[in-house]
Each structure stands twice: as C-alpha cells, then as structure tokens.
Amino acid sequence: MLARLSRPLAVRQLASCTCARVATPAAARAAPARPLSLAAPAPSPHRSALSPRPPVAQIFRRTYAARPKPTEPIVVEGVSYPRDAFSNATPAILDKVPRRLHLDPAHPIGILRKLVEDHFSSFEHLNSLSPIVTVQQNFDDLGFPADHPGRALTDSYYLNRQHMLRTHTSAHEVECFRAGMDRFLIAADVYRRDEIDRSHYPVFHQMEGAYVVDPAAGGIERLERENAEMQKELRAANIEIEDPTREETPTNPYQAAHDPRSARIISEHLKNSLNGMVLKLFGPQASQAGEPLRVRWIEATFPWTGPSYEVEVWFNGQWLEILGCGVMQQHTLERSGVGHKQGWAFGLGLERIAMVLFSIPDIRLFWSRDARFASQFRAGEISTFKPYSRFPECYKDVAFWIPSADEAREAGREKWHENDFMEIVRGEAGDLVENVQLIDEFVHPKTGRTSRCYRLNYRSMDRSLSNEEVNVMQDKVVERIVSDLGVEVR
Numbered sequence: 001m002l003a004r005l006s007r008p009l010a011v012r013q014l015a016s017c018t019c020a021r022v023a024t025p026a027a028a029r030a031a032p033a034r035p036l037s038l039a040a041p042a043p044s045p046h047r048s049a050l051s052p053r054p055p056v057a058q059i060f061r062r063t064y065a066a067r068p069k070p071t072e073p074i075v076v077e078g079v080s081y082p083r084d085a086f087s088n089a090t091p092a093i094l095d096k097v098p099r100r101l102h103l104d105p106a107h108p109i110g111i112l113r114k115l116v117e118d119h120f121s122s123f124e125h126l127n128s129l130s131p132i133v134t135v136q137q138n139f140d141d142l143g144f145p146a147d148h149p150g151r152a153l154t155d156s157y158y159l160n161r162q163h164m165l166r167t168h169t170s171a172h173e174v175e176c177f178r179a180g181m182d183r184f185l186i187a188a189d190v191y192r193r194d195e196i197d198r199s200h201y202p203v204f205h206q207m208e209g210a211y212v213v214d215p216a217a218g219g220i221e222r223l224e225r226e227n228a229e230m231q232k233e234l235r236a237a238n239i240e241i242e243d244p245t246r247e248e249t250p251t252n253p254y255q256a257a258h259d260p261r262s263a264r265i266i267s268e269h270l271k272n273s274l275n276g277m278v279l280k281l282f283g284p285q286a287s288q289a290g291e292p293l294r295v296r297w298i299e300a301t302f303p304w305t306g307p308s309y310e311v312e313v314w315f316n317g318q319w320l321e322i323l324g325c326g327v328m329q330q331h332t333l334e335r336s337g338v339g340h341k342q343g344w345a346f347g348l349g350l351e352r353i354a355m356v357l358f359s360i361p362d363i364r365l366f367w368s369r370d371a372r373f374a375s376q377f378r379a380g381e382i383s384t385f386k387p388y389s390r391f392p393e394c395y396k397d398v399a400f401w402i403p404s405a406d407e408a409r410e411a412g413r414e415k416w417h418e419n420d421f422m423e424i425v426r427g428e429a430g431d432l433v434e435n436v437q438l439i440d441e442f443v444h445p446k447t448g449r450t451s452r453c454y455r456l457n458y459r460s461m462d463r464s465l466s467n468e469e470v471n472v473m474q475d476k477v478v479e480r481i482v483s484d485l486g487v488e489v490r
Helices: 026-030 108-119 169-178 219-235 260-288 330-335 350-357 363-367 405-410 418-432 467-485
Strands: 074-076 079-081 124-126 132-134 163-165 183-191 203-213 239-242 293-302 305-315 318-328 342-349 394-402 433-443 450-458
Touching: 108 183, 108 203, 108 260, 108 350, 124 169, 169 183, 169 203, 203 219, 203 260, 203 350, 219 260, 239 260, 260 293, 260 305, 260 318, 260 342, 260 350, 293 318, 318 330, 330 342, 342 350, 350 363, 394 467, 418 433, 418 450, 418 467, 450 467
Parallel strands: 124 183, 239 293
Antiparallel strands: 074 079, 132 163, 183 203, 203 342, 293 305, 305 318, 318 342, 394 450, 433 450
C-alpha cells in the first residue's frame, strides 16, 4: 500500500548516432533519393533550424491496416484466462512472470529480500504468492475508487476484466489479515505500464511489512517491552537518528480512533523496527567509510496510514529516500475484518535500494542473463557491481501527428496515451531500448493537431548492436504505432 516537452521534428538521422540511419521501409531504402518540397511551418524562434525532412516522410503518410486482436486465451504458467476487451498483458511482460528474481538467493534483488526477512525473523515471510490476482484483490478490497487512474488500461496489465497482474504487494494484504496473520512480510514482483529509462521498468519488486496487535489482549504493553529492547540495541550501534517527528503535529496527527498513548507506542515500535532494518542494510558501508550511519525521519502523507513518515539515509554524500510507512488507518483494518486491532505498516521498492547498494546503473541489468553480471554476486553479500563494458548507443527519432479523441473514437481505438506508445516500443525492442524521451512537441496553429517527436536510444547491456538489427526494430516500432495507435508519421 506504501510502495506506488515548439515545432515538429521529422523522422531524421542523427549525426551522433553510432548506427546512423533513418528507420524506413525496405522499399524506401531501395529507392534513389530525390529532392522533395514539403510545405512546413516557419522555424520556431525558440530553437535551431532543423535539417530538411527526408523523402521518407511522405512514404509514411499512409494508414496501415489495424492488426487483428488475438482471440486465443492467455495462458500463464499452465492456467488459461479467456480474453476480453480488457486483455492487454503482452507476451513480453508475461515472459517475465517465471523469472521471480526475488527468489534467486544470489541475485541482488534476492539478496536484499533475504536481508530484510532476516531482520524481521519473527514475521511470516510470504514471497511465493502468484502475481495474478483478481481486480477485487488489487483495487476493490483496498478501497480504490472506481475512477482511480491506477485502474486504467494504460496503467495496469489485465488478463481480462476479472484478472490482472498485481500492481502492488498490497493486493495480498486483506487476505493475510483475514487469515489471522498479525506480523507478515510480502515480497513480490509487481507490474505497471511505465516510461522507459534506466530507472523504470514494467516489472519491479516490492516488500511490504505489517505488524498489528490487539490492545484488549495486552498488545500495546508487548510493543512497549519490545521498544525498550530495540532502543537499547540502537543506542549501542553506530547510528545517528534525526527525528523531528517524535511528537504529534497538526500536519501529521494521531487518528481520532486511537488513544494517544497507544498511537505513540505504535509509532515508536515502527521507527525502532525500521531503524534496525536500515542499519542492517546500510550500516556496513558506513562503517567501512569510518562514519556513523545517518538516518532521518520526515513527515509524509499516505492514504492508508496516519501519522505517516518517510525514511531517508545519508549515502554517498546525499540523502536517499528509502521507504514510506506509518500507523495503519483504522478503517483499513476494519475493511480487512480486524478492526479490533491496531498497528503499523511499511513499503519499499527493492530495485531502488539495490541499485544504490550494489552500484547498478541501469535497471535492465537485473534481468540480464549474462554470466558477467550474475557471477559478481553471492548470497548474503552486498558487493559493488563492476561494469564489464559499455556498448555503443544508437539514437533514432520518430515524429508523428497524434489522432484527436474524435478520430480515435471513429477508428474504434482508445484515446492516445503515451504509455501505449511505450508498450509498443517495449514489445518490439524489449530490453534493447535504453530510454525513450519526448524531445519535441508542437500544436499546429491552424488545425490544432498535435505532433510529438520521441528519441529512442537503443543500447544492449551485453553486446554491440548491428546497424541492421536496429533498423529492423525501428521499422517495426513505426509500423506498429501507425497500425495500432492510428498516428500519422511525419
């Protein structure tokens, strides 16, 4: 629950591109180049003049027939799910499901997961739950409103109207409470449609922890005793904790349903528990540098907790946000059938922390099967990743007119959304695309049409890409965005 850019550019060649070639159809590449005069808006005074639009721009001014949608069921790990209008989970995404990086003890994600579990040794460790959940589990049980943007097809992966790939570990929270679990950790792969760059990936990993007690059965007194033990250990450790949130404030108050003393003890237990976890993860690096570990707590706002906090760690000369947490909202527990209990919860993203602790510069590396990556890590150890090579990059630009909402509706398509474009790029280029950046946007002053230009940067993490294979990928991307999204390439 706590872990969630003047004028159009033509498709053109970049002088700096290692694989310098404009992505064009084979027929266009075979035809001899000839002068072409195209009317165009005057150059914007806010940017440099552009190179002339190549002849291929005219070739792309055609509409590819929309590709027929698959009708066969979606099969995931031997289970079939009938398709319907909601089905948008792609083969490229479904292929990631069996990997389960968090269960590999010698993978950075698995190493980090195990370290957190070791700290919370008395908790139930739930790390093998299926990523396929119902929409009820993922949204409805958690009180997501019907119009929440996370429900949109542009944000989440659906198998059909009833089933989806979880977007957060909280999809299992209600079932855990209903099963009588008072202390649990959930570690899982989660799936969201997202932008493409070195820190975003459509599959990532979260951990969520919760601890609830029954005040009527002496639960608050038990937390108070545990607080004393944890505080003693922290005082003996090489850690400096900056916490201006110790007292209740008007901007981060206790809940009206909670006794102030109980709320304070629960908050202290949360902080002591997480300070110890952060010390376990980051303390060895601070000690190697001959410095105490510095941690600070900051007020935050989350819909499922109150009071709420964020935790930051001083690492490599800067404050790094680690996680979000807080005292669980009582109505959340009531919805889960345990309204007589009180407690805390936290959530964190494993990739974010692993990239820092292991010095991994690109999130795609977590999915690499190259032995030069995998051989660098050992179970239970945090080590510094040593780059084995940086292969050449190749930039390709594609510019197109976006169909209006009326045009999309008339063609039977959804309204334009950038995540749909990103998904096509991922589907055709996979992990060979390093990032996709919007570099130019233009609204025609007379027609009101919007043109966008995106720069696709192709770079493999494991080898040099040939000019030919980059050309093929770019051609497929262009054809797909025309056929599937109804854009008009410039």
